[in-house]
Amino acid sequence: MATRYGDYGQYEVRRGRVPAVLRAPFEGRSWREFGYVLLGLPMGILLFTYAVTMVSLGAGLLVTFLGVPVLAAGLAGCRGLGSLERARARGLLGLEVADPEPLRMRKSGLLPWIGAVLGSGTSWRALLYAVIQFPWSVFSFVVALNFWAYGWALLTYPLWFWVFPVYLGQGGLQLYGDEQHSVYLDNPFEITVTALVGLLFTLATPWIVRALTMVDRLMVHGLLGPTKLxxxxxxxxxxxxxxxxxxxxxxxxxxxxxxxxxxxxxxxxxxxxxxxxxxxxxxxxxxxxxxxxxxxxxxxxxxxxxxxxxxxHPAVLTDRGLDAALSSVASRCTVPVRVEVDLPRRPAAAIEGIAYFTVSELLQNVSKHSGARSATVDVWRSDDRLLLQVEDDGAGGADAGRGSGLAGLAERLDAVDGVLVVDSPEGGPTRITAELPWRG
Incomplete structure (x- = not known):
């Protein structure tokens, strides 16, 4: 197994020496993106045809009681096709887009469902996507296919130019021709230049296709995914x-x-x-x-x-603030702890309490699990955030992803828009930073 890993490492080094511009035409990513563009045209035709047909039919029937249900059905179908488009983007572009918010209905039944579909912004964004994706898919399909086809055709021209004199009775690929003059690519120099031009096209095509799919990424993410709100x-x-x-x-x-x-x-x-x-x-x-x-x-x-x-809730925290409260916690730790609190004023009481219990739990971990000889606690404010940092010189290896108490602490901080960052390599030191909103 060591040999295999060694060979793989050498392969990675050799692969890294090949410039990305030369690798791109042969990478799986480029071919998947090209496949996405090619599939975009039939999908665009399907989406556009369905959306225009259903909306037109629903609008035309609005004078009767059938118009609203037909329009709702059309929007629901657009939502379903949007799910298909998200799956296509996920499979070929590697774009992970979360599902948008589901329909919110207070009651079950046809009328509440129609109201929920018509009142959902997701439905109308899916309809907008179905309409604008079609012209874009036509443009990207034409551009990508022409660049790809012409690039490989010109690049391989030295291999197939003999077809013209053998079967068509002309010297080569014709660039220009009228009643008096004809220009053919038939001598070695012209054939070589043609192949070089094809090489430029071939090398540029993956990047052009990638630029085209960036627009698709933006449309899928912006119109078929959940809004920020x-x-x-x-x-x-x-x-x-x-x-x-x-x-x-x-x-x-x-x-x-x-x-x-x-x-x-x-x-x-x-x-x-x-x-x-x-x-x-x-x-x-x-x-x-x-x-x-x-x-x-x-x-x-x-x-x-x-x-x-x-x-x-400790009385010392209410009466004297974080500095005194954390000093009290540090005095009960089994290792010497240096506490530095640099705050212009006290934050909101809820944030102050969360900060206190966060440091308390981290110092308990230092006492029980770290094997440290000393620790430090630093608290300061940066813009509208309260930052806490607990560092020890113990054995390290702490990981919030192992289902330990750190995972629960991270969830508690996340509930108030806080963040927990754990830096604990094996052998130490361990540095855990918590970030909380100030809300003073």
């Missing part, structure tokens, strides 16, 4: 789901901590005090010992409640 709505809906799930998980955690921690201790404390009350007259010394033990349990329960309250 609808994509933003979908993103916000997804983020809302993450927020709801996170809040539910936090509530379950608080309930579990109360049930298994402070509540259990308070129940045991009540039982101990009840026994002490019974022994108070019979055995005062034993009752005193039991009261003393109960006093210790009270202190433990109070500490657990304080820790739980700190986990919900």
């Amino acid at each position: 609808s994509a933003r709505v979908v993103e916000l809906e997804s983020d809302r789901g993450v927020v709801v799930d996170t809040a539910a998980a936090d509530l379950r955690r608080i309930e579990r901590d109360l049930h298994d921690g402070a509540q259990a201790r308070l129940v045991a404390l009540a039982m101990d005090l009840g026994l002490a009350k019974e022994k108070l007259t019979e055995d005062p010394e034993a009752a005193a010992r039991m009261v003393d033990e109960a006093h210790g349990e009270v202190k433990t329960a109070l500490q657990e409640l304080r820790d739980l309250a700190r986990g919900i």
